[in-house]
Structures are given as structure tokens and as C-alpha cells.
Amino acid sequence: MGVLSPRVNRIKPSLSSMTVKKVRELKAAGIDLIGLTMGEPDFDTPPLIAEAAARAIAESRTKYTNVEGTPELKQAIQGKFKRENALEYEMDEIVVGNGAKQLIFNAILATVSAGDEVIVPVPYWVSYPDIVLLGNGTPVYVVCPPDAGFKMRPDDLEQAITPRTKWLILNSPCNPSGIFYTSEELAAIARVLLRHPQTWVLTDDIYEHLLYDGRRFATIAQVEPELKQRTLTVNGVSKAYAMTGWRIGYAGGPAELIKAMVKLQSQSTSCACSISQAAAVEALTGPQDLVLERARRFQERRDFVVDQLNRIPGIACHVPDGAFYIFASCRDLIGRQTPTGKVIQSDSDFVMYLLDSFHVAVLQGDAYGMSPFFRLSFATSLDTLKEGCSRIHDACESLR
Numbered sequence: 416m417g418v419l420s421p422r423v424n425r426i427k428p429s430l431s432s433m434t435v436k437k438v439r440e441l442k443a444a445g446i447d448l449i450g451l452t453m454g455e456p457d458f459d460t461p462p463l464i465a466e467a468a469a470r471a472i473a474e475s476r477t478k479y480t481n482v483e484g485t486p487e488l489k490q491a492i493q494g495k496f497k498r499e500n501a502l503e504y505e506m507d508e509i510v511v512g513n514g515a516k517q518l519i520f521n522a523i524l525a526t527v528s529a530g531d532e533v534i535v536p537v538p539y540w541v542s543y544p545d546i547v548l549l550g551n552g553t554p555v556y557v558v559c560p561p562d563a564g565f566k567m568r569p570d571d572l573e574q575a576i577t578p579r580t581k582w583l584i585l586n587s588p589c590n591p592s593g594i595f596y597t598s599e600e601l602a603a604i605a606r607v608l609l610r611h612p613q614t615w616v617l618t619d620d621i622y623e624h625l626l627y628d629g630r631r632f633a634t635i636a637q638v639e640p641e642l643k644q645r646t647l648t649v650n651g652v653s654k655a656y657a658m659t660g661w662r663i664g665y666a667g668g669p670a671e672l673i674k675a676m677v678k679l680q681s682q683s684t685s686c687a688c689s690i691s692q693a694a695a696v697e698a699l700t701g702p703q704d705l706v707l708e709r710a711r712r713f714q715e716r717r718d719f720v721v722d723q724l725n726r727i728p729g730i731a732c733h734v735p736d737g738a739f740y741i742f743a744s745c746r747d748l749i750g751r752q753t754p755t756g757k758v759i760q761s762d763s764d765f766v767m768y769l770l771d772s773f774h775v776a777v778l779q780g781d782a783y784g785m786s787p788f789f790r791l792s793f794a795t796s797l798d799t800l801k802e803g804c805s806r807i808h809d810a811c812e813s814l815r
């Protein structure tokens with residue numbers, strides 16, 4: 416269509432949002448569908464946080480706030496970074512946006528020009544490449560092989576860096592693989608980056624609090640303080656506090672970059688919702704016990720699903736360290752035939768077969784840059800997970 420710009424034609428709609436919409440539609444049409452695509456906790460926002468929002472409404476805190484966020488929320492973020500990550504940010508080094516996603520978008524748009532390269536480890540969260548393309552940049556993919564535990568090898572990173580490499584995007588714990596980088600692994604990545612002063616690091620720490628088996632979270636600016644002056648540390652309340660719909664993300668980074676991100680935001684969405692900002696203050700400064708308790712429940716579900724999937728012939732998965740996704744291989748099912756005679760040629764075929772014939776929804780690895788895999792979210796009840804695994808089992812058993 417003539418009206419559309421090359422910019423918008425370069426990108427795809429977010430596959431995960433489209434699939435989630437399709438799942439909702441099928442459910443609304445009365446189909447007994449098991450949806451395992453959710454990118455959000457199934458839990459409710461904790462009551463104390465919801466009450467803080469209700470108070471903000473009752474007190475008419477309903478006006479525009481500063482574009483970069485209210486002073487109260489920025490102070491709460493400053494305290495969080497210091498307490499949990501040993502990172503000291505000044506107030507002009509912090510920005511609040513409508514979700515971590517908007518901050519990533521703002522950072523890329525504020526810094527990337529045509530010809531600039533952005534390194535995206537594969538498998539990746541679906542939005543990174545498209546945001547880079549919107550910013551006129553070139554995504555450069557570094558495969559994190561399953562036999563390296565889906566982690567980026569420092570040598571592979573070194574090889575991918577060129578004089579045009581503007582950013583490396585890190586995501587730990589990772590959507591979709593669930594892996595996380597230890598302090599030692601981050602230190603090895605940092606050693607590479609220290610040799611390339613033109614390259615900045617955008618670390619997306621949104622799953623920080625969903626880490627299992629007693630693992631300790633680390634973020635790159637904390638591990639290598641020399642990189643802090645070229646690192647943007649992105650985080651938010653969506654996943655840790657079950658607040659995906661409230662749309663609050665935040666970032667800490669060098670003042671010049673933060674100022675440019677605020678300028679961009681001032682000409683697009685202005686501030687994040689004032690009520691949500693009041694709620695986020697409570698999330699970051701209030702009791703944290705529910706976060707731990709919920710992470711324990713996610714771990715239980717993870718253990719259940721990993722065990723069930725690994726019992727199914729043709730499917731293999733590793734144990735994710737964090738987040739709430741399992742990235743399972745369906746390599747051994749490629750070439751098999753469905754009862755209607757269709758040959759499964761790709762992970763997309765397998766996912767469509769699960770959806771159409773067994774009414775269970777997962778997402779194809781292709782959307783995350785790695786095939787033949789599929790991503791299953793365990794952010795749902797154990798009963799739903801049991802039924803979902805049983806249907807996947809039956810679907811695989813029915814293949815010839």
C-alpha cells in the first residue's frame with residue numbers, strides 16, 4: 416500500500432501478541448484450548464500495590480507527571496538499583512517509561528543510525544530485531560548453541576563486533592531459553608567489550624526476580640564497573656510483581672543517553688501513567704516476600720513441565736535457570752506424519768498441528784530465531800500444565 420513507510424514495512428507485528436490474541440479468540444469461541452503462550456505471570460498484582468494505586472486515584476494524583484517519572488518513583492528505583500544490584504545512579508541517570516519495551520525502543524531510536532549494527536544473541540526476545548530495524552539499524556545475530564547451554568560464547572561475540580557495532584543486547588534470565596549468565600560469565604563477556612569502546616551494552620534484566628535453585632542474579636555494570644559508563648540497565652515491574660498491564664519499566668544509564676531518551680518520550684507518549692507510577696513505588700519499596708514465594712511456585716511448575724516433556728519421545732528440553740519459559744527441541748519430530756498425512760517440516764508445522772488438532776497453544780522457535788524448537792510458558796496453573804503436557808504427549812504419539 417502506497418501510504419506505508421519503508422520503516423514500517425521492514426518490521427513484523429509482534430508474533431507473541433498475535434498468537435495470544437488468537438488464543439483469546441479461540442477461547443471466546445468456546446474451544447477448550449490450553450494456552451501455553453503467556454508472557455506474563457498468571458498471578459494477580461499483590462493487594463498492597465493495588466491499594467497504593469487506589470489511594471493515588473482517591474487523592475486525585477491523576478495529572479501528567481514529569482516525562483522521566485515522578486521523583487518518588489525515581490527515588491524508589493535509585494534505592495532498588497543500590498540495594499539489589501550495588502549500582503549507584505544519580506536522579507538524572509534514571510528514566511521511567513511505559514514498560515521496559517518502550518525504554519528499549521527509546522534507547523535504540525535515540526542512538527542508532529543507518530549502518531549501525533546491534534548484536535542480538537539468538538534465540539532472542541521477538542522485539543529486539545524489529546526495534547533495531549525500526550531504528551534503521553542492522554541486527555547482527557550471534558547464535559548461542561544449545562550445546563553451549565544457549566549461552567553466548569565470548570569468542571563468538573568478539574567475532575561479531577565491527578567498528579559499526581553500537582550495542583550488544585543482553586537478556587538474562589533470557590526469554591525464550593530461560594538461561595542466565597553468572598557473574599563469571601558476564602565478566603568474560605565484559606572482557607571482550609572492554610576491547611571495543613564503541614560498543615554499548617543494553618542489558619534487559621526484566622526477569623531478574625524469576626531465578627531458580629538459589630541462583631544469584633548479576634548484571635553487567637555491577638560485574639564490570641568500567642562498563643557502567645556505556646551500559647543501559649533496563650528493568651521493570653511487569654514480571655516480578657505481576658504488573659504487565661500497568662506498563663511501568665525503568666532504566667539506569669549515563670545522563671546524556673537518559674536525557675535523549677526522555678526527549679524522545681516527551682514527543683511520543685509523555686509520562687507513564689501517574690496511577691501506575693504510584694503503584695510501582697509500593698512494588699519497589701514495599702514487602703518483597705510475595706516475589707520470593709511466587710518464584711518458588713514457578714520453580715515447582717518448571718520442574719513438573721521439564722520432567723513431563725522429557726518423557727515424550729521426540730521432545731527434549733534443558734532445565735531453565737530463570738524466567739517462565741521452556742525452549743524445547745522438536746528436532747526428532749521433523750519428517751514425521753500427522754494422522755491426516757501432513758508431513759511436519761518445521762517447528763511452525765508442529766505448533767500448528769498442536770493448535771489445530773489438540774488445541775494446545777505454544778510458540779514456534781522460528782519466531783525467536785532458532786529452529787526446530789518451541790517455547791512453552793509455565794506461567795499458568797499446574798492443572799493447565801498437566802493437561803497441556805498430556806495433549807502434547809498424545810499429539811506426539813499420534814505422529815507416524
Ligand code: PLP
Pocket residue numbers: 454513514515516517540586589590619621650651652653659662663664
Ligand atoms: N523484555 C523481555 C525479554 C520480555 O520478555 C518482555 C515481555 O515479554 C519485555 C521486555 C517487556 O516488558 P514490559 O512489560 O516492561 O514492557
